[in-house]
Amino acid sequence: MATVSQITSNPALETHLFWDQYKTTIIAVAAVLVLGGLAYAGYQIYTARAAADATASLAAAHSAEEYQKVIERYSGTEPAASAYLLLASQQRAKKNFAEANTTLHKFIDQYPKHQLITTAWMGVAANLESLGKNDEALSTYQRLVTEYPQSFNAPLALLAEVPLLKAKNRTEEARRACETIMSQYRDSIVMNEAVQQLMSLPKPAPVAMPQPAPSAAPIPMARPPETAAPAATP
Numbered sequence: 001m002a003t004v005s006q007i008t009s010n011p012a013l014e015t016h017l018f019w020d021q022y023k024t025t026i027i028a029v030a031a032v033l034v035l036g037g038l039a040y041a042g043y044q045i046y047t048a049r050a051a052a053d054a055t056a057s058l059a060a061a062h063s064a065e066e067y068q069k070v071i072e073r074y075s076g077t078e079p080a081a082s083a084y085l086l087l088a089s090q091q092r093a094k095k096n097f098a099e100a101n102t103t104l105h106k107f108i109d110q111y112p113k114h115q116l117i118t119t120a121w122m123g124v125a126a127n128l129e130s131l132g133k134n135d136e137a138l139s140t141y142q143r144l145v146t147e148y149p150q151s152f153n154a155p156l157a158l159l160a161e162v163p164l165l166k167a168k169n170r171t172e173e174a175r176r177a178c179e180t181i182m183s184q185y186r187d188s189i190v191m192n193e194a195v196q197q198l199m200s201l202p203k204p205a206p207v208a209m210p211q212p213a214p215s216a217a218p219i220p221m222a223r224p225p226e227t228a229a230p231a232a233t234p
Contacts, residue, residue: 054079097127118153155185
């Protein structure tokens with residue numbers, strides 16, 4: 001007759017008992033995993049198909065209405081982001097500068113980490129210039145340089161500041177903008193233009209050297225009183 005220790009040490013029996021006790025749980029977990037895998041695969045297929053559809057829709061879009069449809073139908077996708085920029089460019093070409101800035105601000109709000117975020121800000125500043133809002137344009141360029149100093153648009157923004165500063169007779173600030181491009185963005189495509197702009201600025205006034213204070217004339221020494229010569233003795 002088998003003892004308890006012999007029964008519990010039988011691997012086949014232990015497996016059978018384990019399966020009999022936990023088979024419902026195991027089947028349920030397996031079913032969840034299978035369904036999860038199918039759902040993930042389905043999501044990947046759907047995402048890939050949606051991305052392909054969005055790209056195709058963007059490629060076929062040419063009018064403002066068509067760009068707007070891409071934005072609304074594929075919100076949050078890369079093609080929708082591109083549609084915002086293309087729409088803003090089209091609006092600017094038609095001199096609808098305020099509408100273009102509205103579109104660009106929507107792009108900036110929805111895609112704050114996009115690789116073309118500084119391009120959008122450059123567009124905003126350029127539209128402000130076209131609207132005659134030079135103070136706002138200047139502050140936008142300066143903000144871009146401050147917040148995105150490593151961006152490829154930073155030297156472009158600095159150069160765009162120069163004529164605005166010159167118009168305000170802020171020559172020294174314009175000079176510093178050019179010098180910043182020359183020192184920090186030597187490989188930029190606007191390097192040569194920065195040099196030309198710097199050379200066109202009025203030469204800085206020479207610093208007046210302090211003149212030494214005139215020395216006081218020496219005070220003449222008081223002449224001691226002459227003493228009378230002693231009288232000669234007879």
